[in-house]
Amino acid sequence: MIRLTEVLGDYDRAFKGMSVAGSPFITVVGNARAFQGLSISGSPLYTIQGNKLFKGMAISGAPLATLVGDLMFPGIQVSGEPLARLKKTNSIKGIGFSGSPLVTVPSGNVATLFAATYHALKG
Numbered sequence: 001m002i003r004l005t006e007v008l009g010d011y012d013r014a015f016k017g018m019s020v021a022g023s024p025f026i027t028v029v030g031n032a033r034a035f036q037g038l039s040i041s042g043s044p045l046y047t048i049q050g051n052k053l054f055k056g057m058a059i060s061g062a063p064l065a066t067l068v069g070d071l072m073f074p075g076i077q078v079s080g081e082p083l084a085r086l087k088k089t090n091s092i093k094g095i096g097f098s099g100s101p102l103v104t105v106p107s108g109n110v111a112t113l114f115a116a117t118y119h120a121l122k123g
Contacts, residue, residue, distance in 0.1 A: 011040055012109045014116030018090070020106045026116040034115035045119065048111045053118055065118045067110075071095070072117060084117045086110065091117040 010031075013024035026045070028034045033044040047054045052063035066073050071082040072091075084091045089108045090101035103116040 012105065012107050012112040014103045014105045014112050016103055016120065018101055018104055020104055025103060026112065026119055028109070028112040028115055031109070031111040034112075034119070036119075045123065046115045048115055053114060064122070065114070067114050072114065083121055086113050086117065089113075091120075093121070 011029045014026040016025040029040050034046040049059045051067040053065040068078050070086045072084045073082050090104045092099045102120040105113045
């Protein structure tokens, strides 16, 4: 049975590691709010505003992470060693081009991959 919220909702799911099915690690609603697991209501873990990731409902102030191209940096830093590299449907820790994925987003949605990668590393 399909729930009406699944049909009408604009959300995307991320899975931990190489998995592409089962219980999601993070669910992102409307490319903006990231929730833990299957939840799509209540207070979000993160809010995505452009290329910045904020804690909770905040959309201003100091971000938790900044995305520059395919590299994710901590805070407002945009140079030096990145936390992770986002690649198509998954992310790799550090600056490497290969290795075991931290998270996988089957749809390839960058906002979902951004929030899920941060949560896998720091959450």
